[in-house]
Amino acid sequence: MRKSLFVSLAALAMVLATQTSAQDLDAGQKLYKKSCRSCHGPTAKGMASFPKLAGNTEDYLVGRLTTYRAGEKVGPNTALMAPRARNLSDEDITNIVTFIVSLSP
DSSP, X not given: OHHHHHHHHHHHXXXXXXXXXXXXXXXXXXXXXXXXXXXXXXXXXOBTTBOOOTTSOHHHHHHXXXXXXXXXXXXXXXXXXXXXXXXXXXXXXXXXHHHHHHHOO
């Protein structure tokens, strides 16, 4: 009885984790389309002077967005990025990064 309860709870946890990931991915895609796509391109491969995002690690992307959000200078595009990142919550950043990472091969 205990074993089947444990297995059932483990299966439920996996289903909930998958649903949360799908929801996070969808939320990230919506935020990316709204705030990032016009400069970084539809698949985050960069455009003109705007860098490629796809292929970077999750830690790197979270770090950059967090730094921009704090208003700290990162590079030549800080003036463009800081206002866009200023109002992102930690959850928004996680969702956007989840979406960008999903684009990587």
